[in-house]
Amino acid sequence: MNTEDVTQIAALGRRVRESVGAVVVGMDEPVTIALAAIFAGGHVLFEDVPGLGKTLAARSLASALGLDFRRLQCTPDMLPGDVTGSYVYAPATGEFPFRPGPIFTGLLLADEINRTTPKTQSAMLEAMAERQVTVEGNSFPLPRPFHVIATSNPIEYEGTYALPEAQLDRFMVRLSVGYPDADDETRIILDRVRRQSPDVSVEPVVDGDGLLAIQRAVERIHVDADVARYCVELVRATREAVNVSVGASPRGSQSLVLLGRALAALDGRAYVRPDDIKRIAEPVLAHRLTLTPQAWAQGVDPRAVVAAVVAKTSVPPTVSAVR
Numbered sequence: 001m002n003t004e005d006v007t008q009i010a011a012l013g014r015r016v017r018e019s020v021g022a023v024v025v026g027m028d029e030p031v032t033i034a035l036a037a038i039f040a041g042g043h044v045l046f047e048d049v050p051g052l053g054k055t056l057a058a059r060s061l062a063s064a065l066g067l068d069f070r071r072l073q074c075t076p077d078m079l080p081g082d083v084t085g086s087y088v089y090a091p092a093t094g095e096f097p098f099r100p101g102p103i104f105t106g107l108l109l110a111d112e113i114n115r116t117t118p119k120t121q122s123a124m125l126e127a128m129a130e131r132q133v134t135v136e137g138n139s140f141p142l143p144r145p146f147h148v149i150a151t152s153n154p155i156e157y158e159g160t161y162a163l164p165e166a167q168l169d170r171f172m173v174r175l176s177v178g179y180p181d182a183d184d185e186t187r188i189i190l191d192r193v194r195r196q197s198p199d200v201s202v203e204p205v206v207d208g209d210g211l212l213a214i215q216r217a218v219e220r221i222h223v224d225a226d227v228a229r230y231c232v233e234l235v236r237a238t239r240e241a242v243n244v245s246v247g248a249s250p251r252g253s254q255s256l257v258l259l260g261r262a263l264a265a266l267d268g269r270a271y272v273r274p275d276d277i278k279r280i281a282e283p284v285l286a287h288r289l290t291l292t293p294q295a296w297a298q299g300v301d302p303r304a305v306v307a308a309v310v311a312k313t314s315v316p317p318t319v320s321a322v323r
Helices: 003-021 028-039 054-065 118-130 182-195 208-218 225-240 250-266 274-288 293-297 302-312 317-322
Strands: 044-047 069-073 085-087 098-100 107-111 132-135 138-141 147-152 173-175 244-246
Touching: 003 028, 003 054, 003 208, 003 250, 028 044, 028 054, 028 173, 028 208, 028 250, 028 274, 044 054, 054 069, 054 107, 054 147, 085 132, 098 138, 118 132, 118 147, 173 274, 208 250, 225 244, 225 250, 225 274, 225 302, 250 274, 274 302
Parallel strands: 044 147, 044 173, 069 107, 107 147
Antiparallel strands: 085 098, 132 138
């Protein structure tokens, strides 16, 4: 991959982040990793307490990427057909044509995804993994590119349903937003006062074809065999970690490599460094871990488990020698 291609991706990524950052305050790192996940062809889950701007961040990112956009407000009474679509009787013809659901779009924002039942949540599994949906035995391909950005509230909040492990594994990253600091929170308030309106808009920086071109370019980012092995060692360590019942799957190590490539491209590099992998280890791996009942009862944080794994796993020897 030549330097010019990497420079163009880095410049475009910077424009997207600046565009989103104009309306989303104090979320630079989550937005950067979410953008890298989209460039890597993955799906993104924002999880945190209500009121921190998760939906605004997801909507702004979708607008900046210029994709066909549909929003799905998840509710407990939602059915799988409300997501995928269904066959509907047409009195004029006496037939049952297929009516596509909101999932037939370039970017689906599934807002408060854990407010709907696991049955409906699972309706997205095939779409997220294979870019198609099957309704009554018939398969329908989804547009390309296709991405899901979902938001969820912590499971302790009333009226929520835990996402199935299989669906959590389909998200390349799970990102926490966190409370803004005093300066950022003040800026949020002053921006709202200055706008004199709750509405915000983000102009598109790229379109669907442009995003596909970027994703093809990211596929050519170099990954050294030592870095790939480092990803594998991190994931294997989660399977043997204390307090973990089920560790990360091979999809986890693959996601580390894929996201690491996109992060390198956003940084203007044509190669992946171990520091890229360390930076994304927690958002990529923490949601893939199943804790033991004892650890869950004691309030052990999966992110702390991943942090401990990263701390004790040695980096590739060549990188250590350079340092």
